[in-house]
Amino acid sequence: MTTAPEQVPDEVATVGERAKPAASGDEAALSVRDLTKTFGDGEETVRAVDDVSLDVRPGTVVGVLGPNGAGKTTLIKSVLGLVIADEGDVRVAGVDVYDDPRAAYARVGAMLEGARNVYWKLTVRENLEFFAAVGGESPGALRERHDALLEQLSLAEKADEPVNDLSRGQKQKVSLACALARDVEVAFLDEPTLGLDVESSVELRREIRRLADQEDMTIVLSSHDMDVVQDVCDRVVIMNGGEVIADDAVADLIDVFRTSAYRLVVGTDADGSETAVDDETRERLRDAYDVDTFESRGERTAFDVALGDPERFYDLMDDLRDADLTVHEVESIDPDLEDVFLELTNGDGATPADRANGGDRQ
Numbered sequence: 001m002t003t004a005p006e007q008v009p010d011e012v013a014t015v016g017e018r019a020k021p022a023a024s025g026d027e028a029a030l031s032v033r034d035l036t037k038t039f040g041d042g043e044e045t046v047r048a049v050d051d052v053s054l055d056v057r058p059g060t061v062v063g064v065l066g067p068n069g070a071g072k073t074t075l076i077k078s079v080l081g082l083v084i085a086d087e088g089d090v091r092v093a094g095v096d097v098y099d100d101p102r103a104a105y106a107r108v109g110a111m112l113e114g115a116r117n118v119y120w121k122l123t124v125r126e127n128l129e130f131f132a133a134v135g136g137e138s139p140g141a142l143r144e145r146h147d148a149l150l151e152q153l154s155l156a157e158k159a160d161e162p163v164n165d166l167s168r169g170q171k172q173k174v175s176l177a178c179a180l181a182r183d184v185e186v187a188f189l190d191e192p193t194l195g196l197d198v199e200s201s202v203e204l205r206r207e208i209r210r211l212a213d214q215e216d217m218t219i220v221l222s223s224h225d226m227d228v229v230q231d232v233c234d235r236v237v238i239m240n241g242g243e244v245i246a247d248d249a250v251a252d253l254i255d256v257f258r259t260s261a262y263r264l265v266v267g268t269d270a271d272g273s274e275t276a277v278d279d280e281t282r283e284r285l286r287d288a289y290d291v292d293t294f295e296s297r298g299e300r301t302a303f304d305v306a307l308g309d310p311e312r313f314y315d316l317m318d319d320l321r322d323a324d325l326t327v328h329e330v331e332s333i334d335p336d337l338e339d340v341f342l343e344l345t346n347g348d349g350a351t352p353a354d355r356a357n358g359g360d361r362q
């Protein structure tokens, strides 16, 4: 279990600067430069995507996260040319999508809006052949690729069944297979695991990793499921209010938020046989260390504490000893991606820089 740190660490304001560009524009599989998209006029104007730049190296899985309305879908649709951006450049494998959209998008697959893009009256294989043909490839030539995809996604036995007869999870996997029906270099997957059972979700994650690791495919996925993102992504881009507020390797992002947080289990004597912490001591721990809740564990008491300064740990130990409490267990608490996300977005639309400056976002 993890707890979110109480304070946003100072370094967070510089997360964007810490993030080394993942690739230079030239070698990137996907390069987005200064992309901006607004909707509406005058006071009603919404900057759905606000000056976003990204370079993504081949074979990278990037997760795009953000609260509702953060701009994730608009960013992905602008990159795919489904929404026309106001400003900015997009290049896929070095090809400018505005100069030569046909050549650029021949290298791109997309799975948007769950399984709604597939044709339910066609069989699974016919769908794959259709999407390969739409991309300009001869379906027969891709038979081997399609067989392998169906095998990887445990759909081989369903190849000749109409999509309509499949379960929801199977339909979703067909949708993914259609996005990959051609030999694409970049795939955009919008909520690929939404509504899947655990087994299908794990299968799909495994396939996403395999495509990146073995076929060097670049995958950009959006998801509200932090476990999926933490599990499958190399890098995470967090958006809020149209802006990129963090862009870093998942592990590095979590490191920024690693604080000295601990779970302690204490008792009133060495063998823990007596009942636990008295009210006065609880009050002192609340005041001095911001301890929120105390949980009874039989004869013992457990509580979590986040210490801004690791040195404070020794003060805490001294105070517990002075209160005649024996420490039976100490466990370090690590943040996970969900904690990082909640700290950064804070549910208030403010960027870390805004909060560091004590201001509200417009």
Ligand SMILES: Nc1ncnc2c1ncn2[C@@H]1O[C@H](COP(=O)(O)OP(=O)(O)OP(=O)(O)O)[C@@H](O)[C@H]1O
Binding pocket: 039, 040, 046, 047, 048, 066, 067, 068, 069, 070, 071, 072, 073, 074, 075
């Ligand atoms: N066609 C549109 N017309 C007007 N405003 C739009 C349109 N599409 C998106 N917006 C606005 O742009 C902002 C970003 O929306 P977007 O759908 O890109 O967010 P999102 O991060 O994908 O959200 P969600 O997680 O809810 O799907 C929102 O304020 C939304 O209301």
